[in-house]
Amino acid sequence: MGKSPQQEVFKKINQAKTDELKKVLLNLSALHPQMAQMILAVFNNQPVDLEVKTDEQDQYDFPQNERVTSEELQVDEKAIESEIRHIRGVISNEIRIGNESGWTYSEIQHLNHFFLDFLTEIIGPTGHAEVPFQLGFPSLLIIIKNLMVVYRDNTYENNDILQTIEETFDALEEFVFQYAGRLNVKLQKKYLKQALKLFGSNAFQGYDNLRYEFIESIHEMITRDVADEVIAASDKLVKNADFWDNGDRKTQHIILRIMIAVQTGQIGLAKEIATANMDIDDIRQQWVSFLESQENFDEAEKILLEAPRNNAWQKERWDDSLTGLYVMSDQKAKVIPLLRKRVLSHQTNAYELYKNIMIDDNLWEKIYPNFLKEMEKKLTRYEFGDILVTEKLLSLEAYMRLDGVHIRLYYFIVVVKHRPWFLFWLLEAVQKNGRFAGLRKFAQSSWVLETAF
Structure with missing residues (x-):
């Protein structure tokens, strides 16, 4: 049995980020004053009087403005062309x-x-399309x-440009979403042709990741009627890949084919391709x-367990994905031993998650002492040094106490490997303090100095 709309919404909310939730609430508030009033009542812990009608088509008293109406597609074409020339x-x-x-x-x-100011004239603050499709879509492509081109040709100070590009992709995706269901075949093909021309252009030269991110932002326009045109445009790019392409374009092409198959309801085909x-x-x-x-x-x-683990990078990648899956599906019985194994197999980035889960289960204090000893035996001194720093067991204070001497000095040395000025301070403190006389010879040894530098 399929999940109810409420169950689906609860799942989405639990997985959503703060900014995504804000955007949803803004969009809902913009639908109708009654909706805004209802949301405000919920915020103020006031009772909400929601009348639910039996007719599914008339369940809401407010218009659903997520997609625009057909009337908004009626435009003066000459005026639109004139405005686009002005924008250019x-x-x-x-x-x-x-x-x-x-x-x-x-x-x-x-x-x-x-x-960014221009974008707000196309997609308003509430996320609603402010201009006709025939004006907004070409304008977004021009942007x-x-x-x-500016990002491609300027290697300095371009992080802000990249962020603006990403925001424009987001605006394009939202804009297309609001109109896609109302486009007739003629309009769909006309403007898809413009998008594919940009998709195949040298504006994205050297940035195929952005090229394919762009085409994915108009996925709502890709139906079965035009799917072959999009795939053909991508296939042409693969065939024209230069010597320096290491297969990334082919990978992007396959991912696009999977996305289109899913988008057009061909799940069997998507699975076959994957x-x-x-x-x-x-x-x-992706799959x-x-x-x-x-x-x-x-x-x-099953697919993650079958993934090749031929090197440390692959092993960590798939173990990390498997961890995410177990957390997502609330399989603690599987995620706890996996995280422990990962930490002891030199994947120390899993340590914090393992610790937090064990704390939630009130088991951390019980297993921690023995686990610390096990890590000391199996991890490299660099890795174990990081763990000690995380647990605040490795600090200046620990070395300035008589009972802290038992913590091996070399752990601290390797942790501050990239801060040699700190090493000089430590060696000086060791030599001047009589309590550390037993460590003086060790601190001055060539092994320590070679490790630190």
């Missing part, structure tokens, strides 16, 4: 000024603010193209993520 001119002038100035930091910031390419780690991860979204945890676990 304004943006070209901004790019010209930046090129002439050599893209100084201030010019980069100015360009970012310019485009993306120009941002990518299974045939499971030797590619990113494909395996596991899809299975998790469908709560098919058993199959996801």
